[in-house]
Amino acid sequence: MKQHNAQCVFCAIIAGDAPASVVHRDDRCIAFMNLRPLHIGEFMVIPLVHIDHFTDMPDDLAAHIMVVGQRLGRRMMEVYNPKRVGYVVHGFGVPHAHLNVVPLHESSDIVSAKHIVGTEAGFRIAHDAVPLRCRADLDADAAKLRSDQ
Numbered sequence: 439m440k441q442h443n444a445q446c447v448f449c450a451i452i453a454g455d456a457p458a459s460v461v462h463r464d465d466r467c468i469a470f471m472n473l474r475p476l477h478i479g480e481f482m483v484i485p486l487v488h489i490d491h492f493t494d495m496p497d498d499l500a501a502h503i504m505v506v507g508q509r510l511g512r513r514m515m516e517v518y519n520p521k522r523v524g525y526v527v528h529g530f531g532v533p534h535a536h537l538n539v540v541p542l543h544e545s546s547d548i549v550s551a552k553h554i555v556g557t558e559a560g561f562r563i564a565h566d567a568v569p570l571r572c573r574a575d576l577d578a579d580a581a582k583l584r585s586d587q
Contacts, residue, residue, distance in 0.1 A: 443488040448534035452486055459576035461510060461583045467503050469510055471576040474568040477541045479518040479579055483507045484536045492527045492535040507539045510583055514541055517582045524548040
């Protein structure tokens, strides 16, 4: 396990070299708002050490990340009142293990079916079609979810 990877945007966030709307930080992980949330309130929890695949994490660290996601997920239910909270580890996007915690308002939210587009090669999820949230809104979302509120 590397401590940090110079090419990893998540490692830059951990080091304080890239902006993030932080919900939680402890000695093992950090949780921050997703830049392109499917619904307002979506965040992710990542380990402070650079680990590419979630399955490469030691079990105790994976469990800790899940517990943090669970606690903040309960807060998400109070603040945003989704029908459910979903947890996604898909391993794509940024090569740094991360647990996405997603407010679910309908069953298609967890698979992002709303954002599937047809191409000549087939279908793909158009992550770029999910609107960016401005930093001020992300900071406000993070403040609502912090457990110290």
